[in-house]
Amino acid sequence: MNWFETHEGVMKILGVQVGFGNLDLPHIIMILVGLGFITLAIKKEWEPYELLPIGAGMILANLPLTGLTSQPEPGMAPGMAGVLGIILKYGLYTWTILPQFIFFGIGALTDFSPLIANPKAFLLGAAAQVGIYSSFLGALAVGIFVPEWGFSIKEACSIGIIGGADGPTTIYTTGLLAPDIMGITATAAYSYMAMVAIIQPPIINFLTSKAERSVFMKPMLRPVSKAERILFPIVAMLIIILLIPKSAPLVGFLLLGNLFREAGVVERLSQTAQNELINIITILLMLGIGASMPAEKVMDPRTLLVLFLGLAAFCVGTGAGVFFGKIMSKFSKEPFNPMLGAAGVSAVPMSARIVHHMGQKNNKRNFLLMHAMGPNVAGVIGSAVAGGYFLGLFINF
Amino acid sequence: MQPVDWGQAFSIVAGGIVAVFFIMSILAITTHLMGKIFANSAKKKEAAQSGEAKS
Numbered sequence: 001m002n003w004f005e006t007h008e009g010v011m012k013i014l015g016v017q018v019g020f021g022n023l024d025l026p027h028i029i030m031i032l033v034g035l036g037f038i039t040l041a042i043k044k045e046w047e048p049y050e051l052l053p054i055g056a057g058m059i060l061a062n063l064p065l066t067g068l069t070s071q072p073e074p075g076m077a078p079g080m081a082g083v084l085g086i087i088l089k090y091g092l093y094t095w096t097i098l099p100q101f102i103f104f105g106i107g108a109l110t111d112f113s114p115l116i117a118n119p120k121a122f123l124l125g126a127a128a129q130v131g132i133y134s135s136f137l138g139a140l141a142v143g144i145f146v147p148e149w150g151f152s153i154k155e156a157c158s159i160g161i162i163g164g165a166d167g168p169t170t171i172y173t174t175g176l177l178a179p180d181i182m183g184i185t186a187t188a189a190y191s192y193m194a195m196v197a198i199i200q201p202p203i204i205n206f207l208t209s210k211a212e213r214s215v216f217m218k219p220m221l222r223p224v225s226k227a228e229r230i231l232f233p234i235v236a237m238l239i240i241i242l243l244i245p246k247s248a249p250l251v252g253f254l255l256l257g258n259l260f261r262e263a264g265v266v267e268r269l270s271q272t273a274q275n276e277l278i279n280i281i282t283i284l285l286m287l288g289i290g291a292s293m294p295a296e297k298v299m300d301p302r303t304l305l306v307l308f309l310g311l312a313a314f315c316v317g318t319g320a321g322v323f324f325g326k327i328m329s330k331f332s333k334e335p336f337n338p339m340l341g342a343a344g345v346s347a348v349p350m351s352a353r354i355v356h357h358m359g360q361k362n363n364k365r366n367f368l369l370m371h372a373m374g375p376n377v378a379g380v381i382g383s384a385v386a387g388g389y390f391l392g393l394f395i396n397f
Numbered sequence: 398m399q400p401v402d403w404g405q406a407f408s409i410v411a412g413g414i415v416a417v418f419f420i421m422s423i424l425a426i427t428t429h430l431m432g433k434i435f436a437n438s439a440k441k442k443e444a445a446q447s448g449e450a451k452s
Contacts, residue, residue, distance in 0.1 A: 115428070116428055116432065117432075119424070119425040119428040119429045120425060121425075122424050122425035122428070123421060123425060125421060126417045126418045126420075126422075127418075129413075129414075129417050132413070133409075133413050133414055136406070136409070136410060137407075137410060140401045140403075140406050143400075143401055144401075150401075152399070153401070153402075153405070153406065156406075224432075225439070228431060235427055235428075235431065236428075239424060239427060243416075243423075244416065244420065381421070382421060385416065385417050385420050386413060386417055389412070389413050389416050389417070390413070393409065
């Protein structure tokens with residue numbers, strides 16, 4: 001009798017109940033990816049509030065035998081559902097309420113004054129959404145070349161929406177249209193938002209001349225009255241939701257949060273939305289996103305395609321924004337820096353900061369931050385509208 | 398995998414781009430008009446106040 005035969009019982013227990021015996025290569029790779037995200041968050045401070053909990057959720061979801069991602073089902077014995085499974089099921093897959101509350105917090109944190117002062121910025125926010133539709137077509141085209149890797153039309157919508165560079169919109173849209181790829185699309189959206197400083201400058205430099213990047217704009221926008229700031233979320237909410245009702249969960253909550261901020265009479269609620277609420281929801285949402293990426297779902301060649309198409313959407317969106325900025329600069333009575341178009345993607349406030357820094361690099365007198373914040377916050381509205389448009393095509397609430 | 402209906406795909410793209418630009422244009426116009434109205438009423442208030450001060 002050898003050692004293994006003698007200790008067969010012990011080995012069986014180790015195989016069944018100890019994680020090491022059940023750890024395989026795909027899970028190890030996913031754990032390493034999770035560690036990579038945590039490292040990027042800590043060392044590089046790339047979107048740490050998102051990438052750190054996503055990485056942690058990814059690690060927890062890929063550790064074997066934990067049961068953390070077991071989703072509650074009818075007839076399940078009490079205590080058998082895992083906490084991450086409960087977050088996934090009720091927060092993301094079934095009720096999809098977490099992204100909406102994130103939008104509520106974002107609305108409470110957002111100052112729309114630069115957009116109200118310069119409404120033309122709405123058009124830049126619209127132009128930057130073109131990337132969404134280019135990657136939508138790209139995702140559908142994959143099936144022509146490699147049929148087994150092809151994406152369905154709903155998956156194509158979810159991939160395209162990454163181009164809006166808006167995490168909650170991506171999560172909400174994908175959660176309803178293609179929940180199987182939600183983890184990847186959400187991670188792609190947040191990762192590309194974190195990499196704005198790497199992705200956008202080469203595109204802006206390629207599409208604009210030094211003279212265009214140096215265009216000086218007066219630093220001050222007109223002052224916006226309190227009444228305008230209060231009326232804006234109400235009017236915008238009514239217009240958008242009456243035209244695209246399916247955008248209500250996103251646009252409605254974004255502008256409701258903003259109304260709380262601007263009203264000035266519910267300071268405690270506004271502060272809660274800006275701090276405690278958004279922090280709690282961020283923890284739940286990002287852990288859930290990380291947990292939605294077990295190796296079985298992610299270890300697929302299509303994952304790389306989603307990442308590539310998402311990046312392409314982001315790049316095309318940036319390019320389309322700059323291109324539209326160039327058109328606007330031709331027709332504008334006052335000097336207009338076309339780089340502002342790049343801020344139309346809704347990576348707030350990173351895109352605006354990039355445009356500001358590039359403006360200062362090319363012309364030290366330039367102070368473009370407030371000008372760039374206009375298209376930047378318009379991009380948030382634009383991507384929510386684009387998401388609502390996709391949902392309106394396929395979802396009947 | 399179902400074959401792609403490219404007619405539907407392109408109509409989705411065209412509809413989406415038109416929808417986003419249309420809504421954002423309406424928002425731009427509305428916000429612009431709102432600004433004008435508030436600026437005019439502020440001017441009127443100022444004029445009335447300076448008139449009162451003179452009298």
